[in-house]
Amino acid sequence: MKIRNKPDGVLGIVAMASIIALSLSGCARDGAGQGNGSGSSPGITDTAITLGVTTPLSGPTAGPGTCTVAGLAAYFGSVNAAGGVEFGDGKTRTVDIKSYDDAYDPQKALSNFQQMVSDGVFAVTSGLGTPTNRAFREAAISQQVPQVLVMTGDPLFSDREESPWQLGFVPIYENEGAAFGKLLAESDAQHKVAILSQNDDYGKGYVAGFKEAIGGAANVSVVGELTYEATDTSVDAQLTQLAASGADVFFNAMSITPLVISSLQKAQQIGWTPSWFLPSNTSSPTAILQPGGAGAYPGIYSVSFSKAPQSPAFAQDADVVKFLADLKQYGNYPDMPAFPHCMWSYMVGATLEEAFKNMTEPTRENFMTALRDIKGLQAPLMLEGTAVDTTTDGQPAVSTVLVQKYDGRGYGTVENFG
Amino acid sequence: MPAMSSVLANKSTRVILIAVVAIALVVAPLILPAFTNQTLVRIGVYAVAVLGLNIVMGYTGQVNLGQIFFVGLGAYVTAYGVNHDWNIILVFVAACVVPGLVGLLVALAAARLGGLAIAMVTIALPIVGVPLAKRLDEFTGGSQGTSARFTDAPDWSGLYNDQWQFYIVLLVTAAAFLLGRSLVRGKYGRAFGVVRENEAVAASMGISPYRTKVLAFTVASIFGGASGFLYLAAVQYTSPETLSFGHSISLVAAMVIGGAGSIAGALIGGAYYVFVPQLTNAIDPNLTTISQGAILLVVLFLLPQGLVSLPRVVRRLFRRRTSRSSLPGNPPQNSPVHQPATDAAREGLEKTERQDRS
Structure with a gap:
């Protein structure tokens, strides 16, 4: 028995290793990283651009996480249905969203990022979570992949020197x-x-x-x-x-x-x-x-900084009506949003669209330049008095917030304390 | 099939085969796409953690639900060492020794307890670990985590980062598996087995169950620490979420699915831990939890002894069919193949019993 046992175990290891080695060696390495040099960046063609989202879609933070995809999908679903975005280089492209579940696990977020690079994603956006976004921040920098308009109040993502390929979306704490x-x-x-x-x-x-x-x-x-x-x-x-x-x-x-x-x-x-x-x-x-x-x-x-769809004050608001319809039709989210992240990611969509319109070349560098040059954009669902401003170093895309006071049912903007 | 196993039983053929695989593993990263390398790297990381778990749970039969704590501790020690410019060898040693010492201390207390109580103590580890990692922010970077880059390929190597990481992980993983294999094959492995089966019998044979359990726990935490080092080599970042209790359960699931009490099973378990989230993401990112649960159930129902038993099960099916079609058969070939099959089946059965009890 002992004698048999021995080769059996070795065989297992050998068999396993060879299965892995052989089954994967079919695909040879072609232009790893940023090898292709000429023309456009990965993830963008003359007719489409692909964006990736890694966010918690399972586990305790799945609620807000799901919203970060739903709002973005709702926004671009509606834009695509109308024909797509006309980019600054004159071409009209549709926007595809690929989502990945990281379950709020940093290791999975990095794995998802690597998968996105391999899947040919142009930019990573909208994902929720400080540790998960931090987990692949340095990888994104070294591979020069934009990681922008992410949902974290961590100021590191808005520090241009430290994070040249990043930009936070929501106000920092x-x-x-x-x-x-x-x-x-x-x-x-x-x-x-x-x-x-x-x-x-x-x-x-x-x-x-x-x-x-x-x-x-x-x-x-x-x-x-x-x-x-x-x-x-x-x-x-x-x-x-x-x-x-x-x-x-x-x-x-x-x-x-x-x-x-x-x-x-x-x-x-x-x-x-x-x-x-x-x-x-x-x-x-x-x-x-x-x-x-x-x-x-x-x-x-x-x-x-966003209108609350559940508040009676905004029930007839044109933005809110369109948002809820888009969310139902394209975002696979039929209910009234329970988390503000649904609204935020909808605004992320509008901000990205603005950057796309100003992109003159289909490259990631050009995208970052266009993205960092948005000022005074009143994205849909934004409250009067707030705006997207990506031009200030150290500040996320949205840095103005309005103080709200609870009125027994919802919130209303207040000018004075008391 | 019998012909193949007789070829493989030949020692020189085996040596050649191992050499071929070794060469394949060394050459593979040079031709594989980056994402494949990165995936293999992560498999290596978790295979080492599952191997440690397998030694304490699969071989020694002690429930350990806290393995991720040692992985996280190893990762934090590595991050601390790298950020303080320690020599990388020293970092690696510290990443193994510190979790090993902590594991030893915990085991000295925990191994006195029986069955379920040990499980409770090990549950406490990640539960205490997360707030601890948040509070000790001088060492851990608090809830924002800490990053440490030390596995970027040096210029002289001419390699991509993923290839360099692959070699680092390959080196450590291969060493860990060789050590783990020697351990469970030798005197201590036999002691583990006896303690697992019956502590009274072990004591009567002069094997101290207490010391054996402490040893197994300590070895498991050292492997956990080594896995933590690899985690940082691969991910280059760690935060309190790394230590989350849920991951510990996933590691146990990976070990059972790979094959408890099997060295190759640990490797398969690591692959399972990494592949399944990727697979479920590809199916539908909104349904990852439910599809992971479904995969777990399917594997456990079809292969209760883990994926490692797949060749055995296939062989048994195959033999049943051939023996039915040609009953006279040829006995000299049949009997040696027959023995390990029953051996394996018996082993597996006892393991299930043990898990029921604990």
């Missing part, structure tokens, strides 16, 4: 914190602010932006500042401590949905009812504010 700080600094009244933030780049970004904005303001003082860990299951202790500071404004840079709900409830229980600031991704009226009993507070503020 600092932008959001700063918008609220500015509103507070312009208020006539005196304010005492308590800050609670997640102890990572997310929380730190919000707080840094906020503090910078209130820097010179005499009417705003920070009376308490605490942090919590993203893995904590309760922040009751921090809330009790902050409540004792007597603050009338609570800046809560928190990204965990259940924690936001329980904090809204806890603060009421201990009789602390300040005005709240919540980040854009944890301020959903239906998913967070209603279960948290937000009506008890004098004001819940958040920031946004």
Whole structure:
């Protein structure tokens, strides 16, 4: 038995290795990387251009992840149905979207990127997630593949020196914190602010932006500042401590949905009812504010740059009507979007279209130049007063956000605090 | 089929075959497209992790649901070393030794516990690991992760990056598999087997079940660390998501599907871990989870002993058919082929039992 056992195992290894080696050696290497030199970049022909999206389509972040593909597919589905995009070089091309599931796993995101390169994708866009986008950022740089308008608030993607082939789409965390700080600094009244933030780049970004904005303001003082860990299951202790500071404004840079709900409830229980600031991704009226009993507070503020399709105020808005129809017809997403990412990726589509129109050569270099030259573009679904601006170093494509106040059902833009 | 196995049983033929495969593996990256190389590189990364898991679970029969923790730890140690300009050999040694030491410490405590309790301890590892990786941001880069590039092909080599990475991974993976094979074939491998079957019998034979389990755990974590080194060589980036508990379960699934208690099975398991997400992406990116589940079920129903048993199952089917058509047959050829088949079947059955219990 032992004697037989031995060759059997070796055979297994040998057989396996040879199967791999032989079955794959059929395809010889042709012009790896950027070998073709002349003419157009991979992924673009005279009639079509292919874009790739790697994003979580399964797992806990699948909800927003699915939206990052749906909005983009909806936008270009409608554009393709109308004939395609007329590029700056005079040719009209249709836009194909290829999507890949990375399940929020950095390793899979890199694998998807390598697959995209092999599938001949012109540019990677719209994908959600900081670690997943970071996982192939350097590979994208070394292979000179655009990785643009990605959904991460990480400022690294908008740093032109560090990330020559990247551009973020959504406002970086600092932008959001700063918008609220500015509103507070312009208020006539005196304010005492308590800050609670997640102890990572997310929380730190919000707080840094906020503090910078209130820097010179005499009417705003920070009376308490605490942090919590993203893995904590309760922040009751921090809330009790902050409540004792007597603050009338609570800046809560928190990204965990259940924690936001329980904090809204806890603060009421201990009789602390300040005005709240919540980040854009944890301020959903239906998913967070209603279960948290937000009506008890004098004001819940958040920031946004997109029209909310679920809000009655925008129900008849032309953009919203077209968006929902496109989403249903081309985006394979028949429901009312539960995540803002659906709207964001629709805007990504509009921004890309603008860049395509300005492309004079079918190359990635030319695309990056065209993309970095968009100013004042009012993409569909954008709120009045916000615009796409890709010309500023260190800023993502959208860096202006408007402070919104919760009105019991949805949000409305506010000019003044209180 | 019998003719082929008799040819392969010949030692010199085997040596030649191994040489051919070795040459093929060395030449392959030069002619293969970049994406194929990159895929093979990732297979190597996970094959080493699955191999470690196989030693502790497949051979020693101890449930380990925390292997990804050691992979992640190895990756973080590698990133830290590379970013502090350590010598690459030193980085590799550290990437193996640090997880090995942690594995040893955990095993010293965990191996005292029986069956399910060991599983619980190992579950805790990735669950503790993720927040730890986020908090120790001086070492780990926090939740943004950390990147380290050390596997770009040097200019003198004239190779593409993917080819260079392939050779690094090939070197480490081949060494790991040779070591792993020697380990399970030798004295310790037999000790693992006895401990798996019956700890009382092992003790009565003078083999300490406790020490054997600690050894198996430690070896598994060293292989995990080596896999982490390779992970960073291939991905060049790591973040707390690398350590996620779900990946640990995927590794266990890959090991079972490849073939528990089989060295070749570990390689197949690594290939499964890498190929299936790519395959399901190609089918429909919106349905990856459900199609992965379907593939898992199909493989387990058709080949309960893993993909490694496929040739055996085919051979058995083939033999059943030939023996039915020509009953007299020729006994000298039939009997040697027959024995390993029953041997393998028995082995597999016991493994299933063990898993039921734990």
